[in-house]
Amino acid sequence: MLSMDNVRLDYRSSSRGLVKAVDGVNLSVEAGEVVGLVGESGCGKSSLARVAAGLTAPTSGQVTFNGAPVTALKWRRRPAEQTRLQMVFQDPYGSLNPRRTIESQLSDGIPADVTSRTGRVAELLERVGMPADAGTRYPHQFSGGQRQRLAIARALAADPTMIIADEPVTALDASAQAQVVSLLVKLVRELNVGMLFISHDLALVHEIADRTAVMYLGRIVESAPTRHLMGQPAHPYSQALIGAIPQISTVQQLPTVLLGEVPDAANAPTGCHFRPRCIYATDVCLTAPVLRPVNGAMVACHHAEGITGFSDPAQAPVTAHVHAHKEDSK
Amino acid sequence: MTDLLLDIKDLTVALPGPNGDVPIIRGVDLQVAPGEIVGIAGESGSGKSLTAQTLLGLLPAGAKVDGSITFAGRELIGNNDKAWRSVRGSGIAMVFQDSSSALHPMLTVGVQLTEHMRAVLRLDRRAARQRAIELLEQVRIPHPEKALKSYPHQFSGGMRQRIAIAIALACKPKLLIADEPTTALDVTVQAGILALLDQLRRDNDLAVLFITHDLGVLASLAQRSYVFYAGQVMESGPTGVVLTAPNHPYTSALLNARPHGLGHTGTLKAIKGIPVAAGSAPVGCPFAPRCDYVQDICLVRPPLVMTSPGRLLACVVAPDLTGSHDLSVADLSGAELSGAELSVSPNPGGER
Numbered sequence: 108m109l110s111m112d113n114v115r116l117d118y119r120s121s122s123r124g125l126v127k128a129v130d131g132v133n134l135s136v137e138a139g140e141v142v143g144l145v146g147e148s149g150c151g152k153s154s155l156a157r158v159a160a161g162l163t164a165p166t167s168g169q170v171t172f173n174g175a176p177v178t179a180l181k182w183r184r185r186p187a188e189q190t191r192l193q194m195v196f197q198d199p200y201g202s203l204n205p206r207r208t209i210e211s212q213l214s215d216g217i218p219a220d221v222t223s224r225t226g227r228v229a230e231l232l233e234r235v236g237m238p239a240d241a242g243t244r245y246p247h248q249f250s251g252g253q254r255q256r257l258a259i260a261r262a263l264a265a266d267p268t269m270i271i272a273d274e275p276v277t278a279l280d281a282s283a284q285a286q287v288v289s290l291l292v293k294l295v296r297e298l299n300v301g302m303l304f305i306s307h308d309l310a311l312v313h314e315i316a317d318r319t320a321v322m323y324l325g326r327i328v329e330s331a332p333t334r335h336l337m338g339q340p341a342h343p344y345s346q347a348l349i350g351a352i353p354q355i356s357t358v359q360q361l362p363t364v365l366l367g368e369v370p371d372a373a374n375a376p377t378g379c380h381f382r383p384r385c386i387y388a389t390d391v392c393l394t395a396p397v398l399r400p401v402n403g404a405m406v407a408c409h410h411a412e413g414i415t416g417f418s419d420p421a422q423a424p425v426t427a428h429v430h431a432h433k434e435d436s437k
Numbered sequence: 438m439t440d441l442l443l444d445i446k447d448l449t450v451a452l453p454g455p456n457g458d459v460p461i462i463r464g465v466d467l468q469v470a471p472g473e474i475v476g477i478a479g480e481s482g483s484g485k486s487l488t489a490q491t492l493l494g495l496l497p498a499g500a501k502v503d504g505s506i507t508f509a510g511r512e513l514i515g516n517n518d519k520a521w522r523s524v525r526g527s528g529i530a531m532v533f534q535d536s537s538s539a540l541h542p543m544l545t546v547g548v549q550l551t552e553h554m555r556a557v558l559r560l561d562r563r564a565a566r567q568r569a570i571e572l573l574e575q576v577r578i579p580h581p582e583k584a585l586k587s588y589p590h591q592f593s594g595g596m597r598q599r600i601a602i603a604i605a606l607a608c609k610p611k612l613l614i615a616d617e618p619t620t621a622l623d624v625t626v627q628a629g630i631l632a633l634l635d636q637l638r639r640d641n642d643l644a645v646l647f648i649t650h651d652l653g654v655l656a657s658l659a660q661r662s663y664v665f666y667a668g669q670v671m672e673s674g675p676t677g678v679v680l681t682a683p684n685h686p687y688t689s690a691l692l693n694a695r696p697h698g699l700g701h702t703g704t705l706k707a708i709k710g711i712p713v714a715a716g717s718a719p720v721g722c723p724f725a726p727r728c729d730y731v732q733d734i735c736l737v738r739p740p741l742v743m744t745s746p747g748r749l750l751a752c753v754v755a756p757d758l759t760g761s762h763d764l765s766v767a768d769l770s771g772a773e774l775s776g777a778e779l780s781v782s783p784n785p786g787g788e789r
Contacts, residue, residue: 147623148594250711280481281650285694285707307623310653310696351628353653355692357677361635361657362628368593 108301109159109192109269110135114168116154123373128154129165130325133398136301138268141292143316143333144305145348147369151325152305156273159303160194161185172269187218193262195291197274199254203246209257210242216264231260235290252283256290263294269301270294277306288315310352313337321345324372324380331404341406343385343414379409387414441507442611442644443469443492448504450484450491450668458501461487462668463718465504466741469612474638474645476659476676478652478691480712484668485648489614492529492646494521509611527557530610534617536597540589540604546573547585550604557608572603575640576633595626599633606637613637616648631658652695656680661747664688667713667723670741674748682759684750687724689758722752730756 116129128151136142146152157163159170164179171177172192193216196202204212213228221227229239235256246254255275262270272291276284292315295302306312312319313333320330321344329342340346350363367384370376376383378393385392391409401411408414445467451458462484469475477485490496492506494516506513508528516524533539541549550572551565560568566585573581576599589597598618605613615634619627635658637643647659655662655676662676664687672685683689693706710727713719719726721736728735732754739753 147625281691282480282694282708282712289707308696309624314696347625351624353627353631353651353657355653355656355680357681359657359660359677361632362624364628364632365625368595368626 108135108137108173109271109303110171111155111159112169112171114155114158114170115166116151116158116163117166120373123371126373127325127375128372129158131168132322132325132327134159134303134320134327134330136269136303138301139295139299140318141295141302141304141316143312143319144303144322145307145309145312145319146322147307147348149369149372150322151372152307152322153273155322156194156271156303156305160192160271161189162194190216190218190265191268193265193267193270195255195258195262195270195272195275197277199251199258199278200246202258203254203261205246208243208245213242213257213261213264216261218266227264231263234263234294235260236286250283251279252286255279255283255287259287259290259294263298267300269303271303271305273305274307275304276311277308284311291315309337309348321348324369324375326380326407327398327405328381328407329404330398331406335404339402339404341401341404341411341414342381342408343387343410344381346414347384379407440471441468442471442473442509443467443646444505444507445488446505446507448488448491448506449502450487450496451501452487452497453499460668462491465665465668465670467663467670467673469644469646471611471644472638472642473661474634474647474659476655476662477646477648477665478650478655478662479665480650480691482667482712483665485665486616487668488665489531489616489646489648492612492614493525493531494518526553526610527608528610529612529614530605530608531614531616532598532601532605532618534620536594536601536618536621537589539601540597542589545586545588546592546600550585550600550607554607568607569603572606573600575606575637576600576603578603593626595622595629598622598626598630602630602633602637606641606643609641610643612644612646614646614648617650618647619654620649620651627654634658652680652691664691667718669718669723670749670751671724672748672750672752673741674745678748684744684748684755684758685724685752686728686730686754686756686758690727690729730754 111132111134114129114132118126118128120126132155144152158165161177161179169176172189175188177189177192210228213231214224217224217227228242232239232241237253237256249257275291276287279287288311291302294300304312304316316333319333319336320327321342323344329336329345336345337349340349347365351365353362354360365384378395382388382392387410396407396409398405398407445465448462448465449460450462451460465488477488479485491502496502502514504514508524513524547569550569554560554565554568569585570581573584578584578596578599592600619630622630631654634645638645649655659676661674662679663673664671664685666687671687672679672683679688680692683692690708694708708727713723722739725731725735734753739751741749741751744750
């Protein structure tokens with residue numbers, strides 16, 4: 108279905124120099140599968156989403172969709188088969204045109220050979236749980252959660268087989284979040300589309316993704332079936348991310364704190380990017396680890412075998428207390 | 438509870454609207470003891486941020502306030518501008534959600550940190566600078582001397598929030614109001630801020646009123662919590678008990694709407710209906726239209742009654758909610774994973 112093969116994306120900026128936003132990522136999404144991609148802000152998640160959707164051309168590497176390369180075509184028309192790869196953006200306020208009715212925006216995406224366009228619009232609105240008269244209204248007449256559902260309806264208009272959702276619920280309230288996420292998952296199951304679900308919220312991804320990839324500074328550090336990843340994270344960074352999720356329990360417990368901050372992507376540490384923040388780091392970590400299978404997961408860590416897993420999240424091994432010393436890289 | 442730091446009694450706040458005053462906060466009682474972290478949970482529009490604004494005297498013009506707020510033995514309602522000034526900063530300080538707009542982008546951190554220390558504590562330039570360095574060390578900003586000369590944009594979001602906390606602490610407040618201070622941050626950064634707040638509470642005997650919609654954050658930090666809905670307290674009590682064994686259907690619904698994190702897979706349950714718009718709350722229990730347990734009796738506003746020591750509940754039905762939300766951490770050991778789930782392709786990316 109959707110497959111990314113050694114994708115790299117570099118940005119050049121006058122103040123920061125070369126920024127490797129995406130640094131050799133392999134990732135695939137099959138039909139009917141939800142793949143979660145998690146990581147902190149600045150780790151390259153959104154850059155990867157844009158490359159995957161063909162909005163930005165990768166510096167090197169290739170993205171293929173149903174076997175055909177996805178190309179960044181800018182304003183030119185895309186081949187019909189590529190329109191079946193659709194994207195839902197983070198901000199439903201920015202992704203809908205404020206000056207056009209919902210119906211007119213939804214019709215845009217409906218393939219030319221569909222005869223009953225109004226019928227199709229009504230069908231799309233129903234599918235995302237919006238009233239039929241929503242078509243005649245404008246985006247400002249809806250709440251954030253409703254707008255995001257309309258944005259999903261628009262993505263569905265083209266009859267997609269693959270949806271890339273880049274932080275689709277981050278801008279929404281908790282209750283609206285639950286609605287939109289349930290809708291997305293329902294669509295994936297009912298229409299058998301694949302979905303790349305990008306989020307910084309590991310708890311949310313855990314709820315819906317079949318497989319989860321963890322990204323750190325442009326690289327995927329671990330990829331595994333979601334339950335496996337959450338139960339037995341192998342990479343120290345995955346362990347730290349999971350340990351940082353606040354838990355509800357009768358005994359009060361602060362989430363575990365990870366040492367330091369995410370380094371500037373323009374000045375990434377050599378070798379393993381996570382090395383300066385990792386309590387297990389040794390000299391071998393000066394060379395970059397490759398993704399390799401460890402206990403049923405794909406892990407990019409030299410020490411993965413020795414440190415794999417905690418089945419009780421309360422015993423996450425990264426117990427270092429907060430000590431925010433930035434890498435003295437400047 | 439003796440010697441309360443903050444005692445809010447029957448607080449009502451109404452904001453002027455096109456058709457007369459709109460009551461936003463409707464009879465809130467809330468207490469904070471010295472050195473205690475108290476949480477307020479609720480969806481947007483539940484009046485939690487307006488409560489914070491009321492405590493700082495930052496209400497918009499025309500707002501009508503009723504009830505009583507006693508802070509360290511002094512009544513705050515009816516304060517004039519000058520009296521408020523003696524409370525803000527040195528009595529009650531606040532940290533906002535968005536640190537990038539809370540800090541002035543064109544002034545150095547040093548200027549913003551020392552400005553009100555010099556005005557309020559009457560420190561001279563050198564003493565203020567010395568205290569600024571101590572504060573930055575306390576919130577764990579590396580190289581404090583250098584940080585004083587830097588501008589807010591030179592720091593990451595988590596660092597900026599730490600600086601905002603340092604500024605709030607500058608005049609030694611007894612109560613810190615934190616309004617969604619970690620909502621815009623990554624979980625790892627959030628964990629650092631929560632640990633910092635807890636540390637500050639212990640070291641400085643600082644009380645914190647923590648406002649958030651994230652129940653997980655409350656559970657890990659706040660000793661006691663209040664659940665707000667439509668400007669009223671629905672339920673309150675020790676956080677661990679309220680969130681693991683809620684008495685109010687609304688608390689239960691909130692818990693079911695969140696991703697449960699570890700050990701729980703299931704569909705997120707959205708709360709039916711939409712939150713009541715400010716000022717249009719129905720007579721009786723405001724949650725009644727969305728509640729699964731609603732009865733005729735809910736048409737009368739339920740009083741907040743004590744159900745057990747330290748626990749208050751505003752629900753006359755008080756259904757048995759045991760088992761309606763499962764928060765137990767399931768066994769996540771590998772044995773539970775089926776073989777199919779474990780078969781990861783050797784190269785998840787390159788495979789066609």
